[in-house]
Amino acid sequence: MNAKTHDTVGLKSDSKTANQPVENPTATGVAGKWKDPKRYLWLLGPALPGIGLAALTGYAIAPKKLKALAWTGPALVHGIIPALDRAIGEDKSNPPESAVSSLEQDKYYNRIVKAFIPTQYAMTVMGAWLASRKNTPIEDKIGLTLTVGAINGVGINTAHELGHKSNKFNKLMAMAALAPTGYTHFVVEHNFGHHKRVATPEDPASSRMGESFWKFLPRTVFGGMKSAVKIEKERLGRKGKGFWSLDNELLQGWAMSAGFFGATTLVCGPRAVPFLAAQAVYGASLLESVNYIEHYGLLRQKDKNGKYQRTQPEHSWNSNHIVTNLFLYQLQRHSDHHAHPQRSYQALRHFEKAPQLPGGYASMLMPAYVPQWWYETMDKRVIEHYEGDLSKINWDPDRKAELMAKYADYAAEVAAKAAARREEEASSPSEKAA
Numbered sequence: 001m002n003a004k005t006h007d008t009v010g011l012k013s014d015s016k017t018a019n020q021p022v023e024n025p026t027a028t029g030v031a032g033k034w035k036d037p038k039r040y041l042w043l044l045g046p047a048l049p050g051i052g053l054a055a056l057t058g059y060a061i062a063p064k065k066l067k068a069l070a071w072t073g074p075a076l077v078h079g080i081i082p083a084l085d086r087a088i089g090e091d092k093s094n095p096p097e098s099a100v101s102s103l104e105q106d107k108y109y110n111r112i113v114k115a116f117i118p119t120q121y122a123m124t125v126m127g128a129w130l131a132s133r134k135n136t137p138i139e140d141k142i143g144l145t146l147t148v149g150a151i152n153g154v155g156i157n158t159a160h161e162l163g164h165k166s167n168k169f170n171k172l173m174a175m176a177a178l179a180p181t182g183y184t185h186f187v188v189e190h191n192f193g194h195h196k197r198v199a200t201p202e203d204p205a206s207s208r209m210g211e212s213f214w215k216f217l218p219r220t221v222f223g224g225m226k227s228a229v230k231i232e233k234e235r236l237g238r239k240g241k242g243f244w245s246l247d248n249e250l251l252q253g254w255a256m257s258a259g260f261f262g263a264t265t266l267v268c269g270p271r272a273v274p275f276l277a278a279q280a281v282y283g284a285s286l287l288e289s290v291n292y293i294e295h296y297g298l299l300r301q302k303d304k305n306g307k308y309q310r311t312q313p314e315h316s317w318n319s320n321h322i323v324t325n326l327f328l329y330q331l332q333r334h335s336d337h338h339a340h341p342q343r344s345y346q347a348l349r350h351f352e353k354a355p356q357l358p359g360g361y362a363s364m365l366m367p368a369y370v371p372q373w374w375y376e377t378m379d380k381r382v383i384e385h386y387e388g389d390l391s392k393i394n395w396d397p398d399r400k401a402e403l404m405a406k407y408a409d410y411a412a413e414v415a416a417k418a419a420a421r422r423e424e425e426a427s428s429p430s431e432k433a434a
Contacts, residue, residue, distance in 0.1 A: 046115035053123040073147030082363040090320035094349040132271035149279035153286030163187040181283040184253025189228035199315040209297030210399035212371040297382035299394035313354035321360030388415030
């Protein structure tokens with residue numbers, strides 16, 4: 001199975017559309033003279049499990065005095081990183097196109113991503129050992145579970161970056177990063193399901209306007225699993241093999257998870273099992289939280305033949321908040337990722353016309369968990385993105401009529417402003433000529 005196939009199934013943006021990336025004027029020039037200003041800041045990604053391991057080690061040394069360290073993961077994901085995003089702000093700069101080839105060929109960036117995994121495993125085993133001790137208080141066990149789960153959830157993003165590479169070893173490492181959460185089917189479904197159906201009602205990983213995260217969660221979990229099984233059965237069938245073949249990548253991934261869980265249980269004892277299960281659930285839920293955020297309400301329109309248009313920058317929510325981008329390998333530049341799935345994180349670009357979130361992905365997690373907060377933050381933003389045209393929105397079918405009635409007046413107001421703006425823009429050239 002080769003991730004390159006996605007460049008040939010209608011996912012690339014038309015390079016001649018209005019959705020062009022913004023060239024960074026400070027970085028243009030000869031490719032050989034351009035240097036990535038964030039080259040060493042990308043090390044924050046693999047540093048995350050190191051921070052977790054250090055926190056757990058500190059807790060192990062002084063569990064009473066350093067009790068708060070058990071809660072390092074939630075503090076980072078829901079507190080510290082969002083606060084840093086707000087304090088430091090955004091970075092809209094892009095590498096010049098002349099530098100992209102050298103960026104892609106620089107093995108340093110790929111090694112950074114892989115460096116996440118060994119420390120991730122050490123941190124998970126350390127967490128299992130601490131949580132399985134008889135004298136660990138229940139509140140500390142909960143904190144340890146959430147800390148390890150949070151960092152393993154970010155580890156799924158490591159797998160996301162590696163899983164889009166065609167190299168077999170990269171795909172194996174992607175499976176390894178997913179094994180602690182038991183979510184290894186993600187490599188199959190994401191590449192060959194989500195990328196094909198993104199921003200359509202058929203995609204279980206694209207959330208609909210009016211759909212809460214809690215309604216989306218079972219739909220995406222079970223829908224994604226069903227999709228992965230179907231995709232893998234079809235791939236094996238084309239090779240004349242059955243589902244239970246040793247070539248089945250789903251079975252390979254599940255075996256890796258079972259092996260890791262089994263080995264950790266042998267080392268830490270049976271009390272580690274509830275911890276391992278709970279942190280896996282929390283880690284996977286973080287991935288699905290991000291999925292919920294990335295395409296909320298966005299819809300690819302159909303052409304006259306009933307086929308969905310190609311994926312464009314307008315079909316993903318983006319953010320340039322720099323701290324989250326450094327920790328998540330620029331996952332927030334999601335439009336360019338969907339247009340060019342094999343483009344590496346260090347070369348992903350900001351598109352001026354791509355829809356922008358009010359904060360980084362980390363900042364959007366808490367609103368996503370509270371439906372009313374989320375709707376108040378995002379629903380009008382979706383309507384504004386489509387300039388008041390409610391027919392272009394990917395609606396939750398159960399709430400479509402209700403919400404269209406609720407937002408009818410606001411949509412009309414937005415549409416009128418958009419029409420006035422277009423009229424003004426159209427008249428500007430003639431006024432200047434006069």
